[in-house]
Amino acid sequence: MHFSFNKGNCGPRGGRWQRGPVSVEWSGFERVDGRPGGRQRRMFDGGELRLVLLKLIADQPRHGYDLIREIEELTGGAYAPSPGVVYPTLTLLDEMGQIGEQQSEGAKKRFAVTEAGREELAAKRPEVDALIARLTALGAHRERSDRGPVRRAMGNLGQAVGNRVARGDFSDETLHDIAALIDEVAQKIERLR
Structure with missing residues (x-):
């Protein structure tokens, strides 16, 4: 990965x-x-997205937009399928008789799983479980590798050094002390495990 x-x-x-x-x-x-x-x-091959959407609808009736957001949430924001892929897949699932439109408020179509959809999920349970595991693993990796706090700290360091240097009210010795502090932190980071 x-x-x-x-x-x-x-x-x-x-x-x-x-x-x-x-x-x-x-x-x-x-x-x-x-x-x-x-x-x-691609993130999904062939009918994989179809199975993921079917599973999510079986868990809870949903609108297309809800499905996009749920997949994005599972992946920690790393992936969200486009509406141009999701809505045609929902149409296909509906035509296959695996989902059906439910009564809902507003213009959004909400879908629920049908008995044929439940049978499809049961027949392909190992594949469906593997797909959901792939999405949650992507989310877990994203969470572990989120560099937001490091970017923030680096920005703070750059701002502090830039402001201090811009003021110009320090000696060459102070400039060397700043460089020594940055070098010391760099060495400590290199030793982290």
Whole structure:
């Protein structure tokens, strides 16, 4: 599994999903050639998204938007399927008789699982469990690798040093003391396990 964090806009960009200021690059948890820059897979292949949506609807009747947000929540914000993929998949599930539209307030269509949908989930339970585990593993990895606190601290350090240097009311000795403090912290970070 490979993740990289880069600034960018929201949406798919050549194998990279970008959400706000952080993008997450993945290859369906495996790079085909094992190296950065290799061929990448989509998050879901074939009918996998269909099974994930069916499972989430079986857990609780939902609107399309709710499904997108639930998947995003499972992945800790690392992945959210686009409406252009979710809504046609919901239409397919409805045409297959695995979900049905429920009465709901407003213009949003809310779907519930049918008996045929429950049978499909039962028949493919190991695959469905593996897909949900993949999503939650992505979320757990995202949580472990969230660099937000480190970025904040680095920003604070840069601001403090920049403000101090801009004031210019210090000696060369103070400048060397600042550099020594930064070097000391860098060495301590390198020794962390």
